[in-house]
Amino acid sequence: xxxxxxxxxxxxxxxxxxxxxxxxxxxxxxxxWEPFPHLHPLGxxxxxxxxxxxxxxxxxxxxRLGSPREERSARDERDRAxxxxxxxxxxxxxIAGMILVGCIMPFSSTGWTIANAAIFWIVAAEVxxxxxxxxxxRVQASV
Amino acid sequence: xxxxxxxxxxxxxxxxxxxxxxAELGQRIGLTRQTVAAIEAGKYSPSLEAAFRIAEVFNVxxxxxxxxxVKAAPSKAS
Numbered sequence: 001x002x003x004x005x006x007x008x009x010x011x012x013x014x015x016x017x018x019x020x021x022x023x024x025x026x027x028x029x030x031x032x033w034e035p036f037p038h039l040h041p042l043g044x045x046x047x048x049x050x051x052x053x054x055x056x057x058x059x060x061x062x063x064r065l066g067s068p069r070e071e072r073s074a075r076d077e078r079d080r081a082x083x084x085x086x087x088x089x090x091x092x093x094x095i096a097g098m099i100l101v102g103c104i105m106p107f108s109s110t111g112w113t114i115a116n117a118a119i120f121w122i123v124a125a126e127v128x129x130x131x132x133x134x135x136x137x138r139v140q141a142s143v
Numbered sequence: 144x145x146x147x148x149x150x151x152x153x154x155x156x157x158x159x160x161x162x163x164x165x166a167e168l169g170q171r172i173g174l175t176r177q178t179v180a181a182i183e184a185g186k187y188s189p190s191l192e193a194a195f196r197i198a199e200v201f202n203v204x205x206x207x208x209x210x211x212x213v214k215a216a217p218s219k220a221s
Contacts, residue, residue: 002177076169077190078178140181 003067004079005137008130010059015130018052019123026116041112045119082136090129097121146214153183153208156201172196 001009025044064072075083101118109117157163165183166176172193174182181187182197189197198205 002175073175076174076178077193078174078181078187137177140186141177 001141002137003063003072004075004082005134005141006063006067007060008133008137010056010063011130012127012134014052014055014059015123015127017055018048019119022048023116023120026112038112041115078140082133085136086129086132089132090125093128094121094125097124148185148212148214149188149209150185150212151183151209153179153197156203156208160201168197168200171200 022044026041097118098121101114101121105114105117153168157165157168164176165179168174169176169179172179173196174189174193178187178189182189182193194205194209198208201208
């Protein structure tokens with residue numbers, strides 16, 4: 001498995017560990033009696049972001065120490081082609097999500113529902129991005 | 144459109160050039176070992192520039208490294 005494929009797997013894992021629980025907790029009914037209604041979702045998002053950064057940081061360090069320098073060298077033409085393809089796919093997911101969140105949801109939802117929907121579509125685009133990277137490397141892997 | 148597939152003789156040419164490793168070939172043409180392996184297995188088609196570089200390393204014409212094999216079109220029933 002190439003270094004870049006490992007990085008893509010790491011990014012997918014970090015996203016699943018951080019944002020999986022986040023969306024489960026975020027869809028729970030809000031607690032309006034709290035004196036600071038925005039504190040709970042903001043705190044949750046901050047914790048999730050920190051957890052994701054910690055996982056990515058530790059993972060990058062581990063992969064960097066365990067991979068030879070030449071594997072971590074500059075991207076070659078296949079890496080660039082895979083990156084381009086994955087970004088193309090992710091772009092359409094992000095655009096579809098942003099149209100939904102920015103143009104349709106404001107007529108039916110408010111506040112954190114819209115914010116969480118935007119976060120969801122950003123995460124979905126990232127999942128598609130890294131998913132296409134992993135799938136492309138898997139399909140083209142021969143050794 | 145004409146259907147076909149690209150095959151290559153990189154494995155043979157590596158063998159004929161002192162059992163050159165995929166990593167060494169990759170280093171000489173600016174590709175990673177994994178990319179050379181994918182090209183060799185026919186799972187990735189390199190750019191024209193990379194294809195010429197590979198031919199240059201083995202000192203052979205491009206056509207001796209890569210071949211285009213035309214697939215027979217299915218006959219249309221009249």
